[in-house]
Amino acid sequence: MRLTFIDTEHPLYPEELELRYQVLRAPLGFDRSSVKFPFDAQSLHLVAVDAGRVVGCVLFHPESEHSGRLFQMAIDPMRQRTGLGARLVRALEEELVARGFREITLHARAHVAGFYETLGYEVYGEPFVEVNIPHVHMRRGLNETRRSGPGER
Template sequence: MTPGTPDFAFTFIEPGHALYAGELELRFRVLREPLGYTRADVAFPFEADSLHLVAHRAGTVLGCVLFNPEDAHGGRLFQMAVAAHLQGQGLGARLVRTLEAELVRRGFNHVHLHARAPAVPFYERLGYSVFGEPYTEVGIPHRNMHKTLGA
């Protein structure tokens, strides 16, 4: 921990965990509510099959990132969210790096994601590369990105 910066606990959880409701609320507030979506639009059909990493302090979820395995070697990072008052302070990078370390430990070697256009530089700093053409998803511009883990 850097002096002057708050520390967080990082925990892998599953739907039904005590922190899961907080994860859903954070995802709604950061990712869906600003676009006019409802709470019902937050959960994905493959939630139970996905790896959920949350950053929390004093029982409050302040960041999260999920990974859905698509085969034995890789899958998709999705629903990356950090509480608005903590954005730009390194928590998102810590979440992604912690998730990636766990994926490597579990034998995964590649990740892809759908990045909102403003988030592309964030992921590029973490070693992700853009591929394919720009497209619109949930009404906003996105880019596909990927990374080989352990490279």
């Protein structure tokens, strides 16, 4: 399996969109158009590719010179709970540090906030509803001491 950064012109981008739709939007009854954001082209797209197929992705949208938002993390259901999500987040963080970013924020679905907490993210602010389900705001400073996440040693 390889992790690679792509853009919206890359041949794997349609597969990334489909994975995002199948994992994040279809279960909520949304249509395919709901998965693409107006800022997709200005975002970093990190995908996990196995046997030529996109099996995971995470995106990052810069919101200032030193911070931005992680969004649309999706892992193929057959690959969930294997450490792939943690691997994607850590690889994204490494790239962001190299680019000078200092903080990542995200809107985590409430039921997966624990996953991000194991990676060093902290809840802040009040819970809210997005795409009709409970979410929490989370953030992590990239200069903080790294804690091991699932599947890491």
